[in-house]
Amino acid sequence: MRGRGEGEGRATPPARRLRRLTVGAGFALAMTAPFELLYAEEVGVDAVGMGLFIAATFAGMLAVDVFGTRAVPYIDARGALAVGIATFGVSCVLLGLARGLPLLLVARVVQGLGSGLLMGAGLQASLRVSHTDHEAVGSFNRTFLFGAALGAPVGGLIAGLVPGGYRSTFGACAAVCLAMTILTWQTLPRLAPGRPVQARLSWPSFAGPPGTKLAIVLGMTGDFLRGGVIYTALPLVGDARGLSATTIGVAVGLLSAVEIGVLSRSEAIVARLGILPSLLAALAVGVLCALVLALHGAAWSFVVVSMLFGLAVAGATIGPPLVLVALAGDAAAGLATFRMASSTGMLVGSVGVGMLAAAFDPRTVFVAVALSLVGGAVLVVAVGRHLPTTGPLAAAR
Numbered sequence: 001m002r003g004r005g006e007g008e009g010r011a012t013p014p015a016r017r018l019r020r021l022t023v024g025a026g027f028a029l030a031m032t033a034p035f036e037l038l039y040a041e042e043v044g045v046d047a048v049g050m051g052l053f054i055a056a057t058f059a060g061m062l063a064v065d066v067f068g069t070r071a072v073p074y075i076d077a078r079g080a081l082a083v084g085i086a087t088f089g090v091s092c093v094l095l096g097l098a099r100g101l102p103l104l105l106v107a108r109v110v111q112g113l114g115s116g117l118l119m120g121a122g123l124q125a126s127l128r129v130s131h132t133d134h135e136a137v138g139s140f141n142r143t144f145l146f147g148a149a150l151g152a153p154v155g156g157l158i159a160g161l162v163p164g165g166y167r168s169t170f171g172a173c174a175a176v177c178l179a180m181t182i183l184t185w186q187t188l189p190r191l192a193p194g195r196p197v198q199a200r201l202s203w204p205s206f207a208g209p210p211g212t213k214l215a216i217v218l219g220m221t222g223d224f225l226r227g228g229v230i231y232t233a234l235p236l237v238g239d240a241r242g243l244s245a246t247t248i249g250v251a252v253g254l255l256s257a258v259e260i261g262v263l264s265r266s267e268a269i270v271a272r273l274g275i276l277p278s279l280l281a282a283l284a285v286g287v288l289c290a291l292v293l294a295l296h297g298a299a300w301s302f303v304v305v306s307m308l309f310g311l312a313v314a315g316a317t318i319g320p321p322l323v324l325v326a327l328a329g330d331a332a333a334g335l336a337t338f339r340m341a342s343s344t345g346m347l348v349g350s351v352g353v354g355m356l357a358a359a360f361d362p363r364t365v366f367v368a369v370a371l372s373l374v375g376g377a378v379l380v381v382a383v384g385r386h387l388p389t390t391g392p393l394a395a396a397r
Contacts, residue, residue, distance in 0.1 A: 015129040017187045019143045022126070024180045025085060025118055026147025031155035031173040032092060032166075034235045034252045035245060037354070039095070039166040040104060047358045049101045054232070054354040056105045058347030060112020062340075064120060077128060080121030082184040087114030089177025096170035120339045125188075137321050142263045149256035156249020166245075214383045215323045219338050220345025221279070221376050222317035225286065228349025229369060230255060230313070233293075234306055236354070237362040241297050251306035258310025259317070266318045275319040276384045282315020283380070286373045294366035312373070323383065 040053050091114055094107035126140040155169045162168040230252055238248040262269070269278055289309045292301065321338040356365050 012129060014189055015139075018125055018129055019139060021081070021180065021184055021188065022122055022140060022143040023147035024176065024183070025081075025122065026144035026149075027151035027154070028085070028088065028147075028173055028176045028180060029115065029118075030148035030151030030252070030256070031158075031176065032095070032169055033231045034152055034248055035155060035159055035166050035169060036095070036108075037232065037235055038239055038245065041239075042166065043099065043101075043104065045101055045104065050358060051351065051355060053101070053104055053108060054350045055347065056108035057112040057115070058227075058343060058350065060109045060114075061116035061343040062112075062347065064113060064116030064343075075121075076190050077121045077125035078184065078188045078190055080117055081125060081188070082181050084114050084116075084118030084121055085177050085184060086181040087111075088118060089174045089181065090114070092170045092174040092177065096167045096174070116339070116343060119342075123339065137325075138263060138266050138318075141266075141317055142260055145256050145260045145263065149253045149260060151253075152256065153246070153249040153253040156244075156246045159249075160244060160246045212324075214379065215320070216337060216341045218279075218376075218379050218383050219320040219324055219341030220348065221283075221320055221379075222313060222345070223342035224345035224349035224372070224376075225309075225313045225316055225369075226349070227346030228353040228372075229290075229309060232350045232353045233357065233362075233365050233369060234302075236357045237293070237365060238302060240357075240362055241299070241302065243299055243302060247299060247303065251303045254303065254307040255310040255313065258307050259314040262311060262314035263318065266314075270318060270322070275322055276380050278315055279319040279380050280377055282312045282318075283373045283377045285309075285315070286312030287370045290366040290370035290373065294363045294370070297362070316376075 037050070037054070040050060045053055088111060091107045091111035094103060094110060098104045098107055122144065123136070123140055127136040155173070158169045158172055159166050164171070234252060234255075235248055238251065273281070286309065289305050289312060292305045293309075296305075320341070324338045324341070353365055353369065356368055
């Protein structure tokens with residue numbers, strides 16, 4: 001990983017501006033995410049259509065994150081960020097206008113394209129204004145999730161209190177995205193890649209030292225939880241248990257707040273425990289939380305345990321990108337590969353949990369999440385066997 005630069009600890013003006021913009025991006029993306037499935041149900045989408053609705057966003061994300069692993073790291077991050085935020089705003093307008101499945105699917109694909117470009121370019125932009133790889137990942141995650149912690153409850157309040165319900169939330173999100181696009185273009189400098197490599201859309205390369213392919217699968221963990229639990233299981237199960245959109249939004253916001261608190265201490269946690277042990281601990285907490293949510297249906301436990309689930313999501317977010325960067329030997333390439341893995345994890349989590357929720361009761365959904373996390377723990381152990389005890393990759397242990 002890159003070494004520490006002179007003046008670390010003092011954020012440069014571009015870094016401060018990027019952090020503020022990342023907060024806004026997290027706010028915008030979280031305003032609608034917990035409620036889109038509920039909106040599709042309100043419009044009258046059936047079980048098959050719901051599966052397509054869930055998958056559509058990730059088709060767009062995968063198009064960016066898979067084919068863009070050799071493109072996004074080598075283009076101007078400011079321009080890519082602006083385009084990504086604007087595209088997400090367009091998807092919100094389309095969602096608000098939709099009265100049936102065809103336009104809903106178009107909107108979700110557009111949303112995926114915008115989300116994939118925004119997240120990929122955001123990580124690359126953070127890398128270009130930070131002193132270390134760890135700082136880049138940590139800064140982006142903390143600021144993005146801080147915005148998300150605010151965006152989810154605000155979106156829920158708008159849906160619950162403003163005439164128009166979910167459509168009002170989509171309209172407000174589109175307005176936020178428009179403002180963010182303008183601010184991104186006007187306040188950030190051009191953030192060019194660090195080395196002149198031709199950007200190209202192509203299949204990614206999975207070459208690397210032993211353990212790379214397993215680490216790519218491990219990279220799915222954090223966004224598997226984000227897509228499967230935060231944006232799918234919690235909204236659907238909360239709605240099935242009669243909870244209001246405001247309560248669901250508050251639960252998601254508290255989860256994000258806990259995640260931010262853990263991420264703010266991520267460097268100290270990793271230094272003390274190591275990346276893989278930290279990830280194992282997070283998965284264990286996730287198993288316990290999922291089982292409680294499966295067995296206990298009260299509103300207060302839904303909110304409290306959702307909040308504690310933030311510990312699991314944070315731990316699953318800290319480690320995988322650092323392992324992939326260490327294995328790749330190049331921060332830009334490692335983070336691009338991580339984006340590909342994370343969008344795949346979100347697809348698997350959202351579609352898998354959505355299908356379970358459509359076919360079974362809430363208890364089954366969270367039991368399946370718990371079993372998936374047990375499988376993730378087995379994968380952590382397998383990755384650890386491929387990491388040497390000395391040398392550059394030893395830090396990932």
